[in-house]
Amino acid sequence: MLINIDASNGLAIYDQVVRQIKYAVANGTIREGELVPSVRELARDLTINPNTVARAYQQLQSANVLDSVRGTGLIVKKSATAKCRKERVTLLRQRIRExxxxxxxxxxxxxxxxxLVDEELERVNSTKPANGESE
Amino acid sequence: MLINIDASNGLAIYDQVVRQIKYAVANGTIREGELVPSVRELARDLTINPNTVARAYQQLQSANVLDSVRGTGLIVKKSATAKCRKERVTLLRQRIRExxxxxxxxxxxxxxxxxLVDEELERVNSTKPANGESE
Amino acid sequence: MLINIDASNGLAIYDQVVRQIKYAVANGTIREGELVPSVRELARDLTINPNTVARAYQQLQSANVLDSVRGTGLIVKKSATAKCRKERVTLLRQRIRExxxxxxxxxxxxxxxxxLVDEELERVNSTKPANGESE
Amino acid sequence: MLINIDASNGLAIYDQVVRQIKYAVANGTIREGELVPSVRELARDLTINPNTVARAYQQLQSANVLDSVRGTGLIVKKSATAKCRKERVTLLRQRIRExxxxxxxxxxxxxxxxxLVDEELERVNSTKPANGESE
DNA sequence: GTGGTCTAGACCACC
DNA sequence: GTGGTCTAGACCACG
Known part of the structure; x- marks a missing residue:
């Protein structure tokens, strides 16, 4: 699965969905022109309410990442990959700076x-490879 | 005063106050036994709601950082400096880890x-105003 | 073909087809008794779903603009031209009024x-291609 | 009341709210820095669901028209008046052009x-309410 | 089947 | 009191 929801980290669920879809677009896990999972399907998979997914998808539309195709679903817009890739770096830089x-x-x-930073950097680096997608 | 409130960064205002008071205690900007600004004064300075300051002060009291002195105000408790200094690292580590x-x-x-991290680390180091030994 | 579909203007595709067929009948681009393009052909030309065309054609049948001829296709009904010509003004008036x-x-x-209106009226007048007698 | 909802005109309710708030900002009915009606209040007045109002207000926030002040309400952002005024003309021009x-x-x-246009223009002018434009 | 909208009712944090 | 989020369930238009 491309998305992990952590219900207890304070971040709104729809926002976690938004970010993770953007990340998935940024690193090519979802390619331009491809359909994202349908609202109902993703809601079922994450066991959250379809409205919450719909809200995330709407935000992604107004962020020019997704495009709605009537009766078909939502696809990743052309140029979204580059956009998300840039945004990812910008976002992280902001948070680091903060x-x-x-x-x-x-x-x-x-x-x-x-x-302190080096310690935590080391920590994240060592746990990074472990979390591949073997499922 | 050494507190900067960023009303638009999503973090609760009272929480920003709590953290920054702790930091001020940790680095000796406010010393043990000293009075912190009154609720009204701080609220006026930061142009935030007095209730918000009151709430922050309550949290600081239950965290054993402040103590109320009847008819006088709130003072920094004995031993709060060491406590806050320890906590400072913990708080920052948490945010970095996040x-x-x-x-x-x-x-x-x-x-x-x-x-990215090194770049920003360099940046914060070079712009540091009163640097060197902070204590 | 004289139909332009704008998939991104919020108007239902089938409705755009309906309106534009009516306009084509009104101005004689399609004459009474003539066959309209087949569902599949029009769908292919406009790169839209055949169901959508079918739906538009159904509406045009119940609006007495088209008539189905067994084994042949759909033809423009007798008297449809006059009907559509009247309706054309009504439809446009509605939209203007809106x-x-x-x-x-x-x-x-x-x-x-x-x-604003005069400006745009001027604009449309000057860019009008084959004007004058609409038939 | 600043807002009239027409439930039967095909436009989404939240969208009608968005537009009319923008119009009210554009013509100074609501001034920069002022609070807009609370979500619950407006919902009660229009007899629609608070979620629908909330949705409209969220859109207005991401359109940089409103700003949320925690625990206080939503205020019109600085510079929103000029923005909305421009947008109003642009929007109308687009629709006219269409x-x-x-x-x-x-x-x-x-x-x-x-x-046809002049007729309808006359019509709208004569029915224009109170302050007319006899100036 | 798809997305889009709306209602109803609930809980939270904040002022 | 305020906005923000989430769930649940419903109806619509479109393909």
């Missing part, structure tokens, strides 16, 4: 921040 | 993530 | 509306 | 179109 700003404001000294 | 989790989920490859 | 109602509701002042 | 394109395609001859 956290670093907060660290700076807390006056954590730079070496300590750096070691 | 961001990295998101990066991993987006399948950005590790080298790209690393360069 | 737009003006919207303008009024938006409280655009009348002079501004008038100049 | 109708004229359709008239042209139907091969209605220009004089007939012009008289």
């Amino acid at each position: 956290v670093f700003r907060e660290a700076k404001q807390s006056r954590l000294d730079f070496p300590e921040l750096k070691s | 961001v990295f989790r998101e990066a991993k989920q987006s399948r950005l490859d590790f080298p790209e993530l690393k360069s | 737009v003006f109602r919207e303008a009024k509701q938006s409280r655009l002042d009348f002079p501004e509306l008038k100049s | 109708v004229f394109r359709e008239a042209k395609q139907s091969r209605l001859d220009f004089p007939e179109l012009k008289s």
Whole structure:
């Protein structure tokens, strides 16, 4: 499955769907012109309400990622891949910058921040390969 | 005052106040035994609702950072500095971990993530105002 | 063929087909007794779903514009030209009235509306290709 | 009341709300910085479901017309008035152009179109409410 | 089958 | 009180 919902992380479900679809488009898991799963199908798979999926899909339409084809479904728009790829980097950069700003404001000294970051970077790197898609 | 509220970043205002007070205690900007600004004063300075400040202060009291002194106001508890200093690292680590989790989920490859992080780390280091030993 | 489908303007495709067939009958592009293109052919030409064409043709039959001839196809009924010509004005008047109602509701002042209309009227007049006698 | 809902005109209710709020902002009926009616209040007044109003308001937020102030309500953003005013003209122009394109395609001859338009323009002008445009 | 809209009712965080 | 989210269930138009 392309999407994992974490109901308890504070992020709205529809927003998790939006982001993960964008990520899937960014890294080519879903290609331009392809149909995304239907509202009802995705809702069933994630065991969430169809309205929630519909809401996510609507946001993706107004973000120019998806396009609705009447009676057929929703397809990934041309040029969405590049768009999502850029956006992914921008988004992450923003969030990283935000956290670093907060660290700076807390006056954590730079070496300590750096070691903290490196530690966590190492951590995420080591767990990364494990989480392939073997299912 | 050392608090910056960003009303538009999705984080609860009271939570931003809580975190930033903790940081201020951690780095000695507010010392143990000192009075924090009154609810009304802080609310006026930040142009936020006094109830929001009150709520933040309540949380800080139940977190053993502040103590109410009858007829006087709220002071920073003894031992709060050490406590907050420890917590500061924990809080920042959490936020860093969150961001990295998101990066991993987006399948950005590790080298790209690393360069992104290093870039921003460099950036925050160079713009740091009063740097060096923060304590 | 004289039909242009705009899949992205919110109007139902079958309805665009219906209206444009009526217009074609009204201005004599298709004459009484003539065969209209087959469902499959029109669907192929417009690259839309055959069901959609079929639906449009059904509506045109119940509107007494088309008549089915067994084993042959659909032909324009006798008296359909006059009928469609009348209806053409009615249909256009309706749409014009709708737009003006919207303008009024938006409280655009009348002079501004008038100049907008005149401007666009000028525009359509100058770009009109084969004008004059519509038959 | 600033908004009239016509349940039977084919347009989605939330969309009617969106447009009419934009119009109200465009002509200064609601000023920048002012609160719009609360979701529940407007829903009660229009006797529609609060979710429908909420949906309209969300669209207005992503269109940079409204801004949410936590626990307070939704206010009209700075610069929204100019934005809405421009958009109003653009929108109407588009719709007028569309109708004229359709008239042209139907091969209605220009004089007939012009008289149709003038007739309806006269009509809308004479029924224009209170403040008219006798100026 | 598809998406789009609407209602109803519920819970949450925040002011 | 405010907006924000989610569920559930319904109806529509379209292919």
